[in-house]
Amino acid sequence: MTTTTPGAALQALMADLKVLTDIESPSTDPAAIQRVMDVIEGWARDLGAETHALGGGTRVFRFGVPGGAADQTAEKPVLILTHADTVWPHGTLEDMPWRVDGDRLHGPGTYDMKAGIVGLFHALRALHGQWPRGGVTVLLSPDEEIGSPSSREHIERAAHDSRVALVVEPPVADTHALKTGRKGTGSYTLTFTGVASHAGNKPEEGASAITAAAQATLDLQALAQPDLGTTVSVGLIRGGSAVNVIPAHATLEIDLRVSTLAEAGRVDAAVRAWTPHDPRVTVRIDGGLNRPPFEQSEGTLALYEQARAVARELGFDLTHAVVGGGSDGNFTAPVIPTLDGLGAPGDGAHAQHEHVRLDRWPDHVRLLTELLRRV
Numbered sequence: 001m002t003t004t005t006p007g008a009a010l011q012a013l014m015a016d017l018k019v020l021t022d023i024e025s026p027s028t029d030p031a032a033i034q035r036v037m038d039v040i041e042g043w044a045r046d047l048g049a050e051t052h053a054l055g056g057g058t059r060v061f062r063f064g065v066p067g068g069a070a071d072q073t074a075e076k077p078v079l080i081l082t083h084a085d086t087v088w089p090h091g092t093l094e095d096m097p098w099r100v101d102g103d104r105l106h107g108p109g110t111y112d113m114k115a116g117i118v119g120l121f122h123a124l125r126a127l128h129g130q131w132p133r134g135g136v137t138v139l140l141s142p143d144e145e146i147g148s149p150s151s152r153e154h155i156e157r158a159a160h161d162s163r164v165a166l167v168v169e170p171p172v173a174d175t176h177a178l179k180t181g182r183k184g185t186g187s188y189t190l191t192f193t194g195v196a197s198h199a200g201n202k203p204e205e206g207a208s209a210i211t212a213a214a215q216a217t218l219d220l221q222a223l224a225q226p227d228l229g230t231t232v233s234v235g236l237i238r239g240g241s242a243v244n245v246i247p248a249h250a251t252l253e254i255d256l257r258v259s260t261l262a263e264a265g266r267v268d269a270a271v272r273a274w275t276p277h278d279p280r281v282t283v284r285i286d287g288g289l290n291r292p293p294f295e296q297s298e299g300t301l302a303l304y305e306q307a308r309a310v311a312r313e314l315g316f317d318l319t320h321a322v323v324g325g326g327s328d329g330n331f332t333a334p335v336i337p338t339l340d341g342l343g344a345p346g347d348g349a350h351a352q353h354e355h356v357r358l359d360r361w362p363d364h365v366r367l368l369t370e371l372l373r374r375v
């Protein structure tokens with residue numbers, strides 16, 4: 001492979017990305033996340049944004065948004081979703097340093113999603129103040145990687161105040177496809193309490209929490225409907241106190257993925273209605289749906305077609321896909337047309353080989369710029 005010197009546009013993208021990557025920002029460290037946000041807020045102010053700090057650490061930057069809530073949907077702003085947290089703990093840069101290898105730029109949190117944020121700001125700068133109708137609202141979440149517990153309410157409110165949502169999470173690895181749907185995600189913890197007894201002398205007096213957990217595992221995993229996109233997996237199970245004791249305690253944890261709200265409702269009702277086969281065992285059921293499914297809608301497909309037409313003019317083809325993992329787009333898709341995957345191409349989200357594809361990145365920044373001119 002021949003390595004050419006990156007063009008000026010790419011060098012500027014890389015320089016900004018280096019600044020954000022050098023500030024490690026695990027979801028568990030709010031102060032570090034705020035330091036990343038301070039840098040991004042500086043970029044936003046340079047572009048004349050009105051900036052707001054919301055409860056829980058979320059920030060909002062408004063570009064050309066008229067004061068007061070718009071009554072007409074057509075007058076509402078374009079919402080752009082970003083997050084400043086990463087899955088990587090402090091110190092990761094030592095083992096996984098910033099490194100350019102041919103067309104690949106490696107580093108923790110680059111692909112997911114600091115490069116998406118950098119590309120967004122380069123696109124916003126390229127608009128030279130010609131904001132889309134209704135303006136642009138950029139929402140910066142501090143906790144997307146842990147399910148957005150504090151930012152969710154802000155995201156949902158912003159969706160109601162906006163006409164479309166664009167998410168600068170990375171496109172699909174390798175194909176660089178945009179994301180027009182995502183599964184919803186849920187998790188449950190079942191805690192079983194049985195009756196302990198000597199396994200040799202009085203087994204009949206015991207009621208096994210582990211047996212109940214095993215039965216629940218089989219019953220609840222049977223709720224999966226892979227054809228409909230519903231998967232149910234017991235990923236963790238614990239229980240018992242000693243090998244010669246009928247176990248009085250057990251817990252299990254379930255991972256749920258659904259493609260439709262109807263399926264989410266069906267599985268949720270069935271999990272909550274489950275009761276132990278042995279009436280002497282009791283169960284407590286905690287959890288539920290964390291992110292609703294991002295169902296592929298007409299409005300989202302229309303946005304995608306707009307993006308695809310732009311890409312064609314820029315000289316490349318674009319595809320789209322429905323993916324299993326959730327994002328903050330799952331919170332806006334039930335409210336407004338949402339197009340996801342508008343960040344930087346690459347691969348290795350949450351993995352050692354996380355990287356951005358330098359040969360493809362500038363094209364995707366141009367795509368976002370032109371989409372913002374037309375949306």
Ligand SMILES: [Zn+2]
Nearest residue numbers: 112113144169
């Ligand atoms: Zn992400």
